[in-house]
Amino acid sequence: MTLPRISVLFQDASEPLRNRAPSHADDGTPLSDFMVLIPGLKKKPQALINRTVNNIHLVLGRFEHAVVFAEFNLKLNLLWVSIRPIPGIRFEIAGAIQDQIPEARLVSHI
Helix, strand or coil, X not given: CCCCXXXXXXXXXXXXXXXXXXXXXXXXXXXXXXXXXXXXXXHCCHHHHHHHHHXXXXXXXXXXXXXXXXXXXXXXXXXXXXXXXXXXXXXXXXHHHHHHCCCCEEEEEC
């Protein structure tokens, strides 16, 4: 499977995430994943949602060397991020997201 460049999707998808998110790099190295919850975002005004989405894009763009896939599910207020196995990078990315979106919370990492 050829890994995409950063693929940030902000829509509901009909296919399960496990079928869309890559699990291994091209060389067979396992990728790591984590989730970020942004509580209550779907209930906010559209302008705030758009600004939040833009901020996520900006942050993930700074980590394009590590981020392989990202998807935000507005219905669940949940951002899924698949990354290359770089020590400490998930906390760097989550921290950068929290700097831009203070209510964002790291809820899981593998």
